[in-house]
Amino acid sequence: VSCSMAGEEDFFLEEKRFKQCCEDFVKHSQQIGDGWEWRTSKDLGDGYLSKTHFQVRNRHIPPDLKEKSNDNTEQTLFAHVEEPLDDSQAAGVCSTDDVVRYEYHVLYSSSYQAPVLYFRACFLDGRPLTLDEIWGSVHACYQARLQEGPWDTITQQEHPILGQPFFVLHPCRTNEFISAVLGGSQEHHRHTNYIILWLSTVGPVVGLNLPLSYAKLGPEQSTNAD
Amino acid sequence: MTDDKDVLRDVWFGRIPTCFTLYQDEITEREAEPYYLLLPRISYLTLVTDKVKKHFQKVMRQEDVSEIWFEYEGTPLKWHYPIGLLFDLHASNTALPWSITVHFKNFPEKDLLHCHSKDVIEAHFMACIKEADALKHKSQVINEMQKKDHKQLWMGLQNDKFEQFWAINRKLMEYPPEDNGFRYIPFRIYQATTERPFIQKLFRPIASGGQLHTLGDLLKDVCPSAITPEDGEQKTQVMIHGIEPMLETPIQWLSEHMSYPDNFLHISIIPRPTD
Numbered sequence: 001v002s003c004s005m006a007g008e009e010d011f012f013l014e015e016k017r018f019k020q021c022c023e024d025f026v027k028h029s030q031q032i033g034d035g036w037e038w039r040t041s042k043d044l045g046d047g048y049l050s051k052t053h054f055q056v057r058n059r060h061i062p063p064d065l066k067e068k069s070n071d072n073t074e075q076t077l078f079a080h081v082e083e084p085l086d087d088s089q090a091a092g093v094c095s096t097d098d099v100v101r102y103e104y105h106v107l108y109s110s111s112y113q114a115p116v117l118y119f120r121a122c123f124l125d126g127r128p129l130t131l132d133e134i135w136g137s138v139h140a141c142y143q144a145r146l147q148e149g150p151w152d153t154i155t156q157q158e159h160p161i162l163g164q165p166f167f168v169l170h171p172c173r174t175n176e177f178i179s180a181v182l183g184g185s186q187e188h189h190r191h192t193n194y195i196i197l198w199l200s201t202v203g204p205v206v207g208l209n210l211p212l213s214y215a216k217l218g219p220e221q222s223t224n225a226d
Numbered sequence: 227m228t229d230d231k232d233v234l235r236d237v238w239f240g241r242i243p244t245c246f247t248l249y250q251d252e253i254t255e256r257e258a259e260p261y262y263l264l265l266p267r268i269s270y271l272t273l274v275t276d277k278v279k280k281h282f283q284k285v286m287r288q289e290d291v292s293e294i295w296f297e298y299e300g301t302p303l304k305w306h307y308p309i310g311l312l313f314d315l316h317a318s319n320t321a322l323p324w325s326i327t328v329h330f331k332n333f334p335e336k337d338l339l340h341c342h343s344k345d346v347i348e349a350h351f352m353a354c355i356k357e358a359d360a361l362k363h364k365s366q367v368i369n370e371m372q373k374k375d376h377k378q379l380w381m382g383l384q385n386d387k388f389e390q391f392w393a394i395n396r397k398l399m400e401y402p403p404e405d406n407g408f409r410y411i412p413f414r415i416y417q418a419t420t421e422r423p424f425i426q427k428l429f430r431p432i433a434s435g436g437q438l439h440t441l442g443d444l445l446k447d448v449c450p451s452a453i454t455p456e457d458g459e460q461k462t463q464v465m466i467h468g469i470e471p472m473l474e475t476p477i478q479w480l481s482e483h484m485s486y487p488d489n490f491l492h493i494s495i496i497p498r499p500t501d
Contacts, residue, residue, distance in 0.1 A: 045423055110428050111357045111412075128335050131250075155349055156339045157304065163423035165339050170353070 011193050012113040021195040022049050022106070028217050034210075041161050048118075049106035049159065049195075055207055057098050057137075070079045099124050104208055106195065109159065109171055115198055118159055118166040120207055121157075131156055134167050134206075154206070171201055193217050232377040237467055238388045240267035242313050243323040246278045249297075252330055254285045255366060262323065266386065267310030267467060267485050270351075271296055271303060273384060282328055288332065295338055297327045302337045305348050307487045314465045314494040315416050332478045348380050349486055358412035358489030359398060361428075362481075367398055383487050391487060398489055399482050406438070407431035407478035413491040415449050425449055431478035441480060442473030452495045465494045 022038055027038035040047040078145075079142075105118040121129040129137070132156060140147050142146065148151050157168045196217060200210045241264040248258040261281045265274060272294070279294050296303040298316050303326065307315075317324050333340075341347065356375075359368035369374075375394045382391025401408055411431050412425040427448050431439055445453045445464065452462055453473065464468055466484050477491075485491050 028391065041422065043420065044425070110358050112427070131340065155353070157350075158304070158423055160424070160426070161422055163421060164336055187267075218470075 008103075011071045013108075013115065014113065015108055015110065015132060017194065018108045018115060019047075021193050022047075023216075024193055025049065025195050027071075032211060032213055046108070046161070050104070052101065052103045052206075057100055098180055100129065101157050102205075102207060104203075105159070105166070106199065115173050115195060116171045117199070117202055117206065117208075118167075119172060119208075120164075120166045131167070137207065138205060139207070167206075168225045169206060230479075234392065235388065237484055238268055238391075238487075240310060240381075240467060241246045242267060242309065243263060245325050246281075246296075246321040246328050246483065247325065248282050248285075249327050252282075252286065252328075255287060256285045258282055258285045260382065263345060265309045265324075266306045267308065267313070267388075268382065269309055269346055269411035270307075271309060271312075273344065273347050277326060286330065286417040289293060292336070292373075293333050293340065295300075295329045295333055295453050297329060298325070298432060301333045304338060305341050305347075306339050308492060310467055310486070311416065311492040311494065314468055315496065318465060318468060318496060319499045344384070345440070346383070348384075351380060351474075352376060353487035354490060355398070356386045362408035362489070363401075363412040364409065367400070371397070379487070395487070395489075398430070406433075406436065410475050411444070411481045411491065412485070412489055413444065413481070413493060415445075415452070415493045415495060417452075417495045429477070431476070431481065438478055440473060441471055441475045441477055444477050445473070449495065461498055462495050463498045465496060467490065 010176055012176075026038050028034075029051075035053065036049055036051045039050050060104065089205055100121050100123060101147070102119060102121045107116050107118060108114075109116045121134065131154075135146060138154070154167055154169055156165055158164070159166045193214075196210065196214045199208070203210060227409070244263050244265045246261045246263065248254070248260075252258075259281075263275070265271075272481055275294070275296075283291055296305070298312075301316060303316075303368050313324055337349075339346075356365065356368055359365050378394050381387070384396070386487060391486055410428050413429065414426045416424045419452060425448055429439070429444055431446060433439055440466070442453060452464060453460075455461070464473070466480070471480060471484070481491055
C-alpha cells in the first residue's frame with residue numbers, strides 16, 4: 001500500500017489505546033468463539049493478542065469446506081473432512097503436509113507507535129515453514145507487492161517478548177495506510193477500534209481473516225472511559 | 227585532549243580474538259583444526275565468518291553440511307545480534323580468546339533465525355536502522371535518503387569502511403538546532419538471565435526542564451534493578467562495547483558516539499565478577 005499524503009497528519013496509536021482496543025477485541029472474540037486471547041508478560045506487564053488456528057492447504061478441498069477452516073480445533077476440521085469426498089481427495093487431506101498450524105500474535109511497537117503482526121507456522125509433524133514457503137502462501141492478490149519488496153514485507157524476526165523466531169509483517173508503512181482510511185483528526189475517530197481496522201486489512205495477507213461481526217463493535221460496545 | 231570523533235573510530239575498529247572449534251559430533255573426513263579470527267565487534271557473525279565456513283567444509287563431505295550456526299557453552303549465538311553484544315553478554319569476564327563452537331547440523335529452529343544469504347543480514351541491518359530513525363527523527367531523515375545512501379551504509383559495514391559508512395551515518399546523528407537531541411533514544415538492554423530477549427522503551431534524552439538525561443536516568447527508569455545495590459554492593463555491571471561508561475554520561479552523547487552501526491545502543495547488564 002503506498003499513498004503519499006502531503007500535509008496529512010500521521011495517525012499514531014498510543015499504547016494505552018492499544019491495550020483498550022485489544023481488550024474490547026478479545027471481549028467480542030469470546031462472544032463469537034473466534035479464539036483470540038490476551039497474554040500478559042510476567043516481568044513487565046506488557047502483553048499481546050494471541051490466536052492459533054489450523055489451515056488446510058490441500059487444493060482438492062472444495063472451496064466451501066476450505067472457507068470453514070477458520071475453526072481452531074482439530075476435531076472440527078476432521079468433521080468437515082468427513083463430508084463426501086472421493087477416495088483420492090480423502091487420502092490427500094489427512095497427510096501432515098496439508099494442515100498448517102498458524103499462531104498469530106499482535107504486539108505493540110513503541111518505535112512505530114503501531115501494532116505489529118507476528119506469526120509462525122508449522123506442519124502437524126512440527127516442521128516449521130520456511131520463509132520461501134511463507135512467501136509462497138501469501139494470498140494471490142498481494143503477491144505483486146510482495147515480489148516488489150519481499151524484504152520490506154515479511155521477514156523472520158525475534159519475538160520481542162518470547163525471544164523466539166517468528167515471521168513479521170513489517171509495520172513501517174502501517175500508519176500511512178491507517179491515516180488514509182481514518183483521515184481527519186484523531187478525536188473524530190476516538191471510538192473506532194484501531195485493532196479491528198488494522199487487522200482486517202493486514203491479516204488476510206497472511207491467511208488471517210476476521211468474521212464480519214467485528215465490524216459491529218461500535219462506540220456503545222467499546223469501553224473507552226472518556 | 228581526545229576528540230569525540232576518536233571514540234567513533236575506537237568503537238568501529240574494536241576486535242575480539244576468537245577461536246572457532248568444530249562441534250565434535252560433526253562428521254569429518256580428517257581432523258578439523260581450530261580456526262582463529264579477530265572478529266569486529268560492530269559486525270554480525272554470519273557476515274564475517276565465510277573463512278571459518280570454508281575452513282571446516284574442507285574436511286567435511288558436502289552432504290554433511292547444511293546451514294552453519296554458532297554456539298558458546300551450550301547457548302546458540304544469535305547471529306542477528308552484533309558480535310560485541312554477544313561477547314559482552316555471554317563471555318566478557320572469561321579468558322580470551324573467545325571459544326565458539328561451530329555446527330553444521332541440527333539447526334535450532336526454536337532459537338535462531340535462519341540466515342541463508344547476505345540479503346537476510348542486509349534486510350535485518352536496514353530494518354534496525356529504520357527503526358532507530360523512527361525513534362530519533364520520526365523516520366524523516368532515513369526516508370529522505372536515496373536508495374544509494376541506504377546501500378552505502380550497508381556496504382560500509384560489509385567492507386569495514388569507516389569513512390564510507392559515516393559519510394551517510396552522520397546525517398542520522400544530526401538533530402534540528404532548536405532541539406538539544408533526538409526525539410527518543412534507540413536503545414536495548416539485555417540480560418542473559420531473562421526469557422525476554424531485551425527491554426526497549428520510549429525514552430527522551432532531554433528532560434522537560436532542558437537538562438540532559440544520563441545513562442543512570444535511563445537505567446533507573448527502564449531497569450532499576452541494574453543499578454540498585456543490594457546490601458550496598460553493586461552486583462551487576464552495565465557494559466557497552468566492552469566498557470562500563472560512567473552513569474553520569476549524557477545518554478544523548480552515548481547515542482551519538484557509542485551506538486552500533488545499526489544506530490542502537492545495545493547495553494548489557496551482566497554479573498559483576500567476584501574476584
